[in-house]
Each structure stands twice: as C-alpha cells, then as structure tokens.
Amino acid sequence: KTSPRMREVMTSLTKHLHDFAREIELTVDEWTEGVALLNWAGQMSDDRRNEGQLVCDVVGLETLVDEITYKKASEATDLATQSAILGPFFQTDHKIRKKDESVVEKLPDDAEVAYVYGQVVDATTKKPVANASIDIWEASTNGLYEQQDEEQPKSNLCGKFYTDENGEYGLYCLRPTPYPIPYDGPAGKLLQLLDRHPYRPAHIHFIVLAEGYKPITTQIFDKTSKYLDDDSVFAVKDSLVVEFLPRDGDEKAKKQLNYNIHMAPL
Ligand code: DHB
Ligand code: FE
Numbered sequence: 001k002t003s004p005r006m007r008e009v010m011t012s013l014t015k016h017l018h019d020f021a022r023e024i025e026l027t028v029d030e031w032t033e034g035v036a037l038l039n040w041a042g043q044m045s046d047d048r049r050n051e052g053q054l055v056c057d058v059v060g061l062e063t064l065v066d067e068i069t070y071k072k073a074s075e076a077t078d079l080a081t082q083s084a085i086l087g088p089f090f091q092t093d094h095k096i097r098k099k100d101e102s103v104v105e106k107l108p109d110d111a112e113v114a115y116v117y118g119q120v121v122d123a124t125t126k127k128p129v130a131n132a133s134i135d136i137w138e139a140s141t142n143g144l145y146e147q148q149d150e151e152q153p154k155s156n157l158c159g160k161f162y163t164d165e166n167g168e169y170g171l172y173c174l175r176p177t178p179y180p181i182p183y184d185g186p187a188g189k190l191l192q193l194l195d196r197h198p199y200r201p202a203h204i205h206f207i208v209l210a211e212g213y214k215p216i217t218t219q220i221f222d223k224t225s226k227y228l229d230d231d232s233v234f235a236v237k238d239s240l241v242v243e244f245l246p247r248d249g250d251e252k253a254k255k256q257l258n259y260n261i262h263m264a265p266l
Contacts, residue, residue, distance in 0.1 A: 095159050097171070105157075128163070
C-alpha cells in the first residue's frame with residue numbers, strides 16, 4: 001500500500017542521498033563499504049539487539065527525530081516533561097508490578113538501591129493523573145539490560161507500574177551507572193572511525209501513558225554521572241538531569257529520588 005507521506009519522505013531521502021554522493025564525490029569502493037555496513041547491521045540484529053537503531057543513534061538521528069516529534073507535539077504546551085530517545089532496549093511485555101515494588105530481581109554487589117517516587121500530573125492544571133502506566137527499564141552495573149545478559153533473571157530491572165488515585169507512583173531500582181553501548185558491531189566501528197567513545201551517562205528509561213494525554217518516552221540522568229556532556233547517542237537534556245539524595249530510615253534503599261512527571265493533555 002502506498003502512503004502519500006512515505007512517498008514524500010522517500011523522494012526527499014533519495015534527493016539528499018544523491019546530493020550527498022555528488023558533493024563528497026563518493027566512489028564505488030566507498031559506497032560498497034557503506035552497503036557492507038548496512039548488511040552487517042542487518043545480520044547482527046535480532047530480538048536482543050537492534051543494530052540499525054544503534055547505528056542511527058551514534059550519528060544523532062534518533063535524537064534529532066525525537067526533537068522534531070516533541071516540538072510538533074508540544075505546540076499546545078511546553079510545560080510537559082521533555083522526551084528523550086527510546087533506545088534499542090525497550091521490551092513491550094514488562095511485568096506489571098505493584099506500587100513500591102522493586103524491579104531488582106538480582107542485586108549486584110557493587111550496586112546502590114534507590115527509591116524513586118513522585119506524582120504524575122496534568123502539565124497545565126497540575127491535577128494528579130490516576131491510573132497512568134509507567135514503564136521503566138535500566139541496565140545493571142555490568143552495563144547490560146536483562147535481555148542482553150544470560151545471568152540476569154527474566155524481568156530484572158524493568159517493570160510496568162500504575163499511579164494510584166492521587167497520581168502517585170513509587171518503586172525501588174538500581175541507582176543507574178554509566179556504560180558503553182554495544183560497540184562490537186557497525187555502530188562501534190562508526191564510533192571508532194570518528195574517534196569517539198561508546199559511553200552513555202547513567203540513566204533510567206521511562207514510558208508514561210495515560211488516557212487523554214500525549215504519551216511520554218523519556219530518560220532521566222544522574223547529575224553526578226560522567227558523560228553527561230558527551231553522551232555517545234546525544235540524548236541528554238538539562239531538564240532531565242536529576243539528583244539522587246540520601247534516604248534515611250529505609251533498609252531497602254540508601255538513595256532516593258523524587259520525580260514528578262508532567263503530561264500534556266491531548
Ligand atoms: C542506546 C540507548 C540506550 O538507552 C542504551 O542503553 C544503549 C544504547 C542507543 O540509543 O543506541
Ligand atoms: Fe539505555
């Protein structure tokens with residue numbers, strides 16, 4: 001089936017590809033290297049690894065389209081929580097968890113546990129949003145998400161929560177740590193070529209959905225993390241940088257983060 005918009009998109013892409021090849025005077029050998037990289041990315045990709053997305057991400061394309069999409073969506077209000085890229089490690093079937101449950105199924109020795117809590121509110125009226133779903137996922141201290149790591153139990157470090165009647169949510173998770181994106185494939189080769197490191201600053205991913213509101217896909221970043229200024233996939237935004245504080249009187253967590261999420265009405 002043809003969609004007028006996709007026809008427009010592909011026509012424009014073709015035009016720019018031609019302009020690019022003409023401008024840089026691309027040779028057959030160089031183009032062949034590009035084709036090999038595309039094929040390699042395809043061969044590497046499966047349920048656990050989305051190499052095509054990684055390649056786009058290291059050249060900043062996902063962040064750019066995220067910005068364009070957010071700008072389009074935020075014409076009504078700029079008070080909503082800012083978005084950030086989805087990244088390649090979101091799983092659609094997160095385990096549903098109760099308020100204040102922990103996503104940590106296996107605690108690494110070198111990890112710190114944090115209690116993350118707050119309210120989901122209407123960005124314009126600041127009224128609580130009940131029954132909003134919050135998907136969260138994060139990597140372990142070895143830099144791997146559950147689906148990348150045979151040693152992690154199923155559903156480790158991810159889950160889906162719902163806000164209560166006051167719009168409140170709470171959960172225990174690992175305080176995130178920086179880590180390299182997978183760099184043994186084409187994305188890594190590109191980074192090497194450009195003399196860049198593969199690290200991402202410490203972050204937690206969120207998707208927040210509620211009836212009557214625009215969906216939010218975002219990430220929060222630990223203020224004390226390395227690589228905030230040179231994220232390998234360019235996803236950091238100032239408004240998404242948060243501070244984990246010491247937590248007293250809770251044997252389950254030494255750190256805490258109060259984080260409210262502001263949703264734009266549809
Ligand atoms: C990318 C994003 C992530 O959140 C991550 O953990 C690894 C890689 C990416 O955009 O490629
Ligand atoms: Fe990530």
